Amino acid sequence: MSTQTQNKANQEQATPRKATPRKETLRHPWQLVAQREISTKLRDKTFIGSTAFMLIIVMAAVIIPALIAGNNNPDKIAVLNDAGAKVVQTADAIKGGESYEVTRAEDPAAAERMVVDGDVKAALLPGDNGYVVLGDDRVDTDLQNSLREAAVNLGMEQNAAQAGLTPEQLRANTQVQERLLNPGPLPEIVADFVNIGLALVFYMTALGFGMMIAQSVVQEKESRVVEILAAAVPIRALLWGKVIGNTVLALSQIVVIAAASLIGLLATDRADILEVIAPVAGWFVVFFVLGFVALAGLWAVAGSLATRQEDLGSTTLPGQMILMIPFFFSVFAGAEAKTVASFIPIASSMAMPGRMLTENVPVWQPLLAILVLLVATVLIVRLGARLYERTLLQTGRRLGYREAIAIKAS
Structure with a gap:
């Protein structure tokens, strides 16, 4: 009797020990898949190398133009007398200062030698009816226009003084001011550059991670690993694990790139741009x-339709077109086309942030675009999940999208 009681007690103690870990393990199976995706990518040399390459490109794109544009060394202009020096100083004032520097030359021959030797950018010499700008093989157009404007202004002031007019009387009612009806939050060149940068970041990230998702699914199908995973984990959990894991990786990569851009802007003294970019970045x-979540579901379906790596060229083509067409719209299209694209799902991810940099967009427009994108993402993910479930274990041949939709759920 004591032996039976002891065996029963041992069974009662042994049963929960076996059930508890299995229940805990399968409570959130998508987490296991997501962790596997993240850990695999972090050990992948190709992924690390591509991230490092993107960082180098971003740092170069931020720092190099700023260094070129931010070179504060003024161009040296050789002159022979005080009149020439006055023209150069006036041209420098027109440019806002620190653009041109006066360098004295003893005679025209000395000025020519300074130009040929590269000691000065150009020389301003007296001419028959004013001045001559002397260059080596060419004269910078901006420099020539500045010197011409300065010479005209000084000449008109001298002529006005001889006629008994003051400079103010001479310039009366001649000022032309600029007023913009819809001023953008950033200068046009900077806004266009950042607009292209944001669209390119989304395009490259979505395309790169999308192809990795599709390749991962095909590799699991080719090696039959997917059959083992599907036996232990629900197929939708496999899909969600891949989508969430790669979304975390992609967002982390974006944060790293943003940090690199921040360092580049701070290093080049362009922190003022952050005041405008920061809200748009949010x-x-x-x-x-x-x-990205909507596209990630489609990329996973593209992988499930294929049976080998060679099939990805055709199964991923729709995803590539969904990315490529909006990218060109957001970069090269006109204002009206960009406005329309900023409300179309997927395209809005590239077009709307760009519009917010180049024009004053009312708050309701990005909110409406987000609502439309959210609804579209839910519908696309639900459709992708159904197709993924129906096609993941189909290993006989490559399937088309129409055929996958026609397959009945088992």
């Missing part, structure tokens, strides 16, 4: 996450 993250 909107960009929201658009990026929603757009």
Whole structure:
């Protein structure tokens, strides 16, 4: 009797020990898949190398133009007398200062030698009816226009003085001021550059990670690992694990790139741009996450339709077109086309942040675009999950999208 009681007690103690770990392990199976995706990518030399390459490109794109444009060394202009020096100083004032520096030359021959030797950018010499700008093989157009404007202004002032007019009387009612009806938050060149940068970051990240998702699914199908995973984990959990894991990686990569851009702007004394870019960057993250999640589901389906790596060229083509067309729209299209694209799902992830940099967009427009994108993302992910479930274990041949939609759920 004591032996039976002891065996029963041992069974009662042994049963929960076996059930508890299995229940804990399968409570959130998508987490296991997501962790596997993240850990695999972090050990992948190709992924690390591509991230490092993107960082180098971003740092170069931020720092090099700023260094070129921010070279504060003024151009030296050789002159022979005080009149020439006055013209150069006036041209420098027109440019806002620190653009041109006067360098004295003893005679025209000395000025020519200084130009040929590269000691000065150009020389301003007296001419028959004013001045002559002397260059080596060419004269910079901006420099020539500045010197011409300065010479005209000084000449008109001298002529006006001889006629008994003051400089103020001479310039009366001749000022032309600029007023913009819809001024953008950033200078046009900077806004266009950042607009292209944001669209390119989304395009390259979504395309790069999308191809990795599709390749990962095909590799698991080729090696039959997917059959083992599907036996232990629900197929939708496999999909969600891949989508969430790669979304975390992509967002982390964006944060690293943003940090590199911040360092580049601070290193080049362009922190003032951050005041405008920072709020738009917050909107960009929201658009990026929603757009990427929708595309990630489609990339996973592209992988499930294929049976080998060679099939990805055709199965991923729709995803590539969904990315490529909006990218060119957001970069090269006109204002009206960009406005329309900023409300179209996926395209809005690239077009709306760019519009917010180049024009004053009312708050309701990005909110509406996010709502439309959110609804589209939910629908696309649900459709992708159904197709993924129906096609993941189909290993006989490559399937088309129409055929996958026609397959009945088992």
